[in-house]
Amino acid sequence: MQFSPARPRPASNFELYSWWFMRISALVMILLVGFHLFYMHVILGVDTIDFDVIAQRWQSPFWRLFDLFMLVFAWLHCTNGVRTVTDDYIRSQGWRTLAKTGLYILAFVIIVLGAYVIFTF
Amino acid sequence: MAAITNLTRAVTYRGREGQIAWMLHRLTGVGVFFFLALHIIDIFLMAFGPQVFNSLLFFYHQWLFKFAIVFGLYPGVVYHGLNGIRVILIDFWPDLGKKQAMLFRVQIVVFLIIYIPSAIIMLIKMFGGHA
Numbered sequence: 001m002q003f004s005p006a007r008p009r010p011a012s013n014f015e016l017y018s019w020w021f022m023r024i025s026a027l028v029m030i031l032l033v034g035f036h037l038f039y040m041h042v043i044l045g046v047d048t049i050d051f052d053v054i055a056q057r058w059q060s061p062f063w064r065l066f067d068l069f070m071l072v073f074a075w076l077h078c079t080n081g082v083r084t085v086t087d088d089y090i091r092s093q094g095w096r097t098l099a100k101t102g103l104y105i106l107a108f109v110i111i112v113l114g115a116y117v118i119f120t121f
Numbered sequence: 122m123a124a125i126t127n128l129t130r131a132v133t134y135r136g137r138e139g140q141i142a143w144m145l146h147r148l149t150g151v152g153v154f155f156f157l158a159l160h161i162i163d164i165f166l167m168a169f170g171p172q173v174f175n176s177l178l179f180f181y182h183q184w185l186f187k188f189a190i191v192f193g194l195y196p197g198v199v200y201h202g203l204n205g206i207r208v209i210l211i212d213f214w215p216d217l218g219k220k221q222a223m224l225f226r227v228q229i230v231v232f233l234i235i236y237i238p239s240a241i242i243m244l245i246k247m248f249g250g251h252a
Contacts, residue, residue, distance in 0.1 A: 023212070026205045037198065042239050045246030046181055046190065051171035054164070071161065078154045085151060110158060113165040121167060 018080055025073040032070045058121050071114040079107040138225040146204045149197035156194050187247045191240050199236050203228050 010016075040049065057063045082103055090096040134140060163181075166174050180186060207228050211217045217224060 023209050026202075026209065030202055030206070033198065033202070037195070038239070041190075041195070041246075042242050045243070046187065047247065050178060051167065051174045054167055055171075074157060075161070078150075078157055081150045082154055085147060106158070110161050114161045117165045117168045 022077060022080060025077045028069070028073050029077065032066065033074065036070060055121070058118070064118050064121075068115060068118050071118070072111060075107060075110050075114070079103060138222040142204055142207070142225055142228075145200060146208075149201040152197050153194070153201060184248075191243050191247070195240065195243070196232075196236055199232060203232055203235075 040046075044053070058067075083100060086096055086099050086103065090099055131144070136143070163177065166177060207221075207224050210224070211221060
């Protein structure tokens with residue numbers, strides 16, 4: 001009698017890398033976003049933040065790099081998370097493809113806009 | 122109707138701590154997704170200079186938005202981060218899975234220790250002195 005394997009081998013390792021990425025980006029963001037929230041909201045406060053405060057911070061390459069890392073890690077983590085949610089809840093293949101296409105276009109636009117302002121400011 | 126049936130099933134499914142933790146992780150994750158899109162676009166407006174950027178800040182200075190930050194977005198981010206740490210711990214040390222319910226309670230305590238004092242400071246900064 002012929003048995004088929006209980007779980008077919010995946011065609012690629014993409015989901016494995018995605019799993020690792022979520023964990024690594026999570027640990028990076030605990031530090032980056034933790035500091036970001038603490039500094040911007042507990043030390044400064046939302047009312048004190050304006051154009052000059054951010055402009056002054058971006059004088060330093062360190063903060064530009066900090067914000068760039070936060071942008072890329074946070075948005076890719078977000079995108080991958082919503083990709084999982086899409087896979088779970090959108091059963092129709094057509095709608096799922098449409099939703100994911102929109103998700104990836106949004107990811108491209110968000111990262112390009114964010115990186116543009118960090119680099120060119 | 123299907124949506125209501127699914128919702129009833131989702132709430133009455135007896136997953137206890139693990140299920141609640143998972144649902145909150147999804148909910149906060151998707152919530153942060155939408156806020157973060159807005160937040161990155163508003164920072165992009167820095168490229169248009171101080172007049173444009175500062176004139177749009179009124180949005181963030183409204184009391185309704187401040188309430189949404191202190192009682193929605195901020196606890197959501199803190200929860201998502203702490204729950205993520207718990208998930209990672211159980212992933213890499215599977216024996217901890219036996220104590221996941223206890224870990225979830227520890228997580229709630231850590232959440233309150235981080236959230237309550239910082240949220241009070243945020244509220245004082247937002248509404249103290251000038252409102």
